[in-house]
Amino acid sequence: MAPEVSPSQATNATEPPCRNARMQPTKYDHGWRRVVRNFTPSWFSVTMGTGIVSLLLHNLPYNGTWLYWISVVIFALNVLLFITGSIISILRYTLYPEIFLAMIKHPVQSMFIGTFPMGLATIINMFCLVCVPAWGEWARYFAWGLWIFDAVVSVMTALSLPFILMANGGETHLSSMTAVWLLPIVSCIVAASSGAIVAEVLPNPQHALWTVIISYVLWGIGLPLALMVMVIYLQRLVLHKLPPKAVIVSVFLPLGPLGQGGYGAMKLGQRAQEIFPKTHTLQEASGPTFYTLGFLVALIMWSFGLVWLFFAIASIAHNKKFPFNIGWWGFTFPLGVFATSTCQMGSELPSNFFDILGTV
Template sequence: MTEVGLDAEESFVERTVSAYDNPGIPYEVASTIPDKRRSKWREIIIGFSPSWFTACMGTGIVAVLFYFIPFEARWLYYLSIILFILDAILFCIISFITILRYALEPTLWRATLTDPAIAPFLGTIPIAFVILIELWVFICVPLWGEWASTLAWVCWIVDAIFAVIITTSLSFQLMSKSHLDSLKMVTAVQLLPIASTVIASGVGAEVAGVLPSHGRAQATLVASFVLWGMAMPLSGIILIIYYQRLAVHKLPSREVIVSCFLPLSPLGFGSYSIMYMGKVARSLLADSEPAIAIAGEVAFMFCMLIGLIIWSFGLTWFAFALASIYHSWPFPFNMGWWGFTFPLGVFAASTIELGLGMSSLFFRVLGTVFSAIVIVLWIVVSLGTLRGLWKRSLLVAPVIPVIPREEPIPSDGFSSDFW
């Protein structure tokens, strides 16, 4: 293991590879746990980390795509319901294990909050939850009516507050702490906390579209625009910094190369969000006075134009990601492979929404092709994850710095279980 003061990325790669080569509890974490307390189940629980919520995100977005595919087939609807239920079960199990993990070893929570490679994965929690809300809106609200839409609205408010806290607090931590003091240490994972607010904005528009109260719907839509405005410019700033990091220090290591797909998360859903908000704005203003109704049409067209521009920018990063994968192939399977599913999935959803909003067969077909690719990738990654669980090779906590029980947390420890 490298000593403090050596190159950060080399240290990170060595520690990540060490974690994957040695199943069980990493020696840094194990050193804080007495031998007599290390049981098999305890090792499994300690081996979980916030990055496991990426499995919920990937499963959830596949369920959304089954619902979204613009070529009607009843079996696609039933598959979306099955995956919705599976995603909800996964979310509950992983949430329970995560809570139990930090209860058993509180020092892991302190380390998570102060480690810039792990802390951003806290953003996966509100993302995984809000995808469940989205599926609830699409599947349950049409079946169960007003009470289901009200429940979705309440859950969305909770998620939006959590997402804003994650976005602002973790972004400020990068500015106020000394853990990330080199451009080389900047990674695409820094986009995760920001993406949580971007995605909350889009789901907020979906919730607004099913609320029976016109006043609540308008307030929710305005709040969604605010969330989008908070997060999208910030994600653009991070992308500029990340591009500079890639230009100066080149591609990340093979173990974390899938993180190159992460820019598609805020860009893909950012495009989808603004287009859907325009659609809902037009719907809410349609029954107003003629002048206001026209304003709704103008807002819809303007939002579609912005969505198309953001989608086009995402297409550039998609090309970068494909080139990075080709350049770095082959690379080992790890939890980072879930990064193939959600970012590309939200980009596919944005493509389909472009096709629907512009009445374009090309975008609808392209979105369907992207969706099929995501579904295949989800199957591959799911099978790989099940195999890793069976062998316990994936039940390895991110390498966390030693945290003495009565000493402050060191400020030079880095770790990752990159998505």
């Protein structure tokens, strides 16, 4: 059986054959070229984690002006990290085009391409919350354009990468499967919830309606597929036991589609309740029905998320010690989106329980 591979261990598989191991180091082994050559897509998980932190601080139930400005600072840092990562990635695949094909065919590294649209989605959300109120009309359509680009990339990622995994000539063993298979799929769910936030700032109700409908389609593409992958992952855990310590943090990743899926269902339900009557879409009761069903779906998904949260915490407690690596960003985004779903449920219900739990 093929062993599991951590993101850092997988980097070498995408390096170009620049030199023989016995030859002297070349210019590609020093300075900025070395950084560019070894900059894998997994680094965009940093923007995902940073982005969800800025969103959480901005939307915290028990908030304050000082937390708002901290969220703005982290948002600006996230934009800087995303732009820097994008520039380095463009340089990498321009200078070393052979790396791109090697990366696409790699069963671990290719999955991290999904972190790019998810990182961008966190920026779009904060742009709508912070920049649109400050900058006015043009910012609304700029956010809409960014979201359209993000949605297209998310669909391409969610559909193409699993197919490449199926069509790849090498055999894939169940024991080598990790929760990173969820990353390209979850990008569609993240884009769907982001679409609900973008629709809220669009002045044209018809544009907002298109955005909501497309967001429901994205939600429908991502969530069922993510649930199927989670079934395979549960089977892998039962048959082949917990992942190695180097990638044990990946057990938190199933919280991502459940937390973000529930949050997206509630936000899309809110937008449907507001937009459907304005655009005379379906019947008069359709908007409130979508809103109510969205909360029901979110509550069920939140409850299912508790199961995976228990498995994740129990797995970490069982391992006790595990090495620090880039995979630790796997803590931040899944727990972050589960917290956003919890806080959103608190804002929908006349109860402080979810507000307090989400804040904790």
